[in-house]
Amino acid sequence: PDDPGGYFIVNGTERVVVIVEDLVANKVIVDEEKSGTYPYVAKIFSEDGQYNISHAIEKGKDGMIYVSFSKVQKIPFAILMRALGAQKDQNIIEEVVGSDEDSKFLGDLYINLYELGEVRKVSDALEYIGKRMGIMMPDKRIERAEEIIDKFLLPHIGHSKEARLLKMHFIARAVKKLLLVSYGEIKADDKDHYGNKRLKLCGDLLEVLFRFSFRSLVGDMKYNFERLIKRGKVPNLQSVTRSQFLTSRLRSALATGNWVGEREGISQHLERANFYDTLSGVRRIVSTLTESRENFEARDLHPTHWGKLCTSETPEGTSVGLRKNLAITACISTEPEFMEEEIISRLKSMGVTKK
Known part of the structure; x- marks a missing residue:
């Protein structure tokens, strides 16, 4: 009853899609x-x-x-x-x-x-x-x-x-x-400030994977269709579609952790040594930065991590500071529509106008 869920069972193995930390999109x-x-x-x-x-x-x-x-x-x-x-x-x-x-x-x-x-x-x-x-x-x-x-x-x-x-x-x-x-009028942006970061959850990552796999499926169908047309045959949809194409792509990514964009380790084996080990696994955050580079500032603890990330749990070695965990009380917002409407209404009440 205390199982947190949030993982997949692939080929009999429990796999969890980790949270990916990346720079905020659509911002200068x-x-x-x-x-x-x-x-x-x-x-x-x-x-x-x-x-x-x-x-x-x-x-x-x-x-x-x-x-x-x-x-x-x-x-x-x-x-x-x-x-x-x-x-x-x-x-x-x-x-x-x-x-x-x-x-x-x-x-x-x-x-x-x-x-x-x-x-x-x-x-x-x-x-x-x-x-x-x-x-x-x-x-x-x-x-x-x-x-x-x-x-x-x-x-x-x-x-x-x-x-x-x-x-x-x-x-x-x-x-x-x-x-x-x-000209020194303002300071350069702090890339390590958590206001300039976004966390991509399982749904976001699966969306990217599905979109890439679906495009590959369409390309494969087009190739098979043109090949049969050249042979003088009139193909039907079933003959140009490989039924397990999408399933195998999704299953392979979840089983190996190899994702779109040559990313590795996106899905990981879920540890079951104890409850806290499991909880740590499903709330783990990985950075898109390469572990082989120094990136000292990115590895350091930042004041904006307080209350959002665990300040002590990070592995030793090359991944120190790049693999983090959510704080036990942290909750990630997913931009519900009512929040956007409320923000817009407040801006209008403050006199902000659309140019």
Whole structure:
């Protein structure tokens, strides 16, 4: 009767899917690098359920700002803003600093605007991005660049052409935060603060696994369908579908712990030495960081861990500080809708308006 549940029985063995600790998605995290060509970097992990894409906005020592996402690497910030619809140079400046004509950021912005050169129109900017992506056919460059921007640039904001304006606002605010950190106006974000972390539970991890496996199933069905068509046969659904395809993928991941994204150890054997050992197993948290690297700050105890994580339970050796456990009284919220509605209503009552 005291069994906590929360585990799977695979091939007669009890397996538990551990909690995965990762950086918060859809939030600008500005990091200050101590060395390198780009000492200031703003990172965004854009996630919308379908895509999970890492973005980087980097400011070099010369003041130049570059944006990288998906397969698009180091596009000048001003050119990307023009591709998103900023018709004039003044539009780009106003997006970042507003109407502040005495802003100390203007010098950096003018340096980046100089990079525009002959890129005067939106179509010119899209053509530039298409060339940087290595698209050889001139008539396809703009179309392909638009597709990349709509689909892979900040996908959590939207995939339509109408979302480009919102993406431009988001990038401008990220650049402003990057400039504020570079000028010492605000401090860089603390990546180890638990407000900048999110815990992915069993449901989140199984969702990712199922989506990946389902895409593989669709690809396998398409391959079998085309193969039979070439032979002159008219296949039915049963003949192109392998009945155990999904089941075997899910069962294999749960049995071995090997997950999507080359992650290992996501499912682990559930210990039954005593009740507390079992409870520790189902409340275990693993980090996405590599154990072979030092990552001293990530391994240290942080003040925001208090009340959320057990301050003493962590293994010795290379995984010290990277494998943690929930505090015995901790409870993870899963963003119910009423919380979101309550937060929005409170913001409105405080006078916050939608731009």
